[in-house]
Amino acid sequence: MFSANDLKKMDKDDLLNLLGLETRKRSADWLLPTLGAFSVGLLVGAGLGLLMAPKPGAELRDDLRDRLQGGQDSLANSDGQRRAEPVSRGV
Template sequence: MFSARDLKKMDKDDVLELLGLESKKGPADWLLPTLGAFSVGLLVGAGLGLLMAPKPGAELRDDLRSRLQGGQDSLANGDGQRSESVSRGV
């Protein structure tokens, strides 16, 4: 039948399969693939939205560039204020 060496090589799923059982699936087993599919759908939807935007390409790119630059500027200003308050002990 089985030797001790064979049993040492088996993992939990092998033993459960021998008994006709299977391990219980946890939340991560269904949550992670679902979040991955949702993220891909979100990115595809955003890309299609940009492709079908009512603005011409150059105008849309300029608008996106200015918004991204504004966001970077606000992040830079916010981080600078936080580091100054930390160094002053506030």
């Protein structure tokens, strides 16, 4: 059996393991690694997106703006009662 000195040397996890139990998992035990992995994935995805972009940012924004304007114009032409409003930034 165990003496009192042996029990004093054991920590909480050793005593629980001796009884066949374990400590209760806290939400931080799984939440922090999950957030860390998500953050790394987000940074890797953003980096790959910047490296694989077909055009510089200004050209890409201009192309998107032109496509949106063209889509609004085609909607306005198909419906005579509605007029297309110009696409503006910062609205």
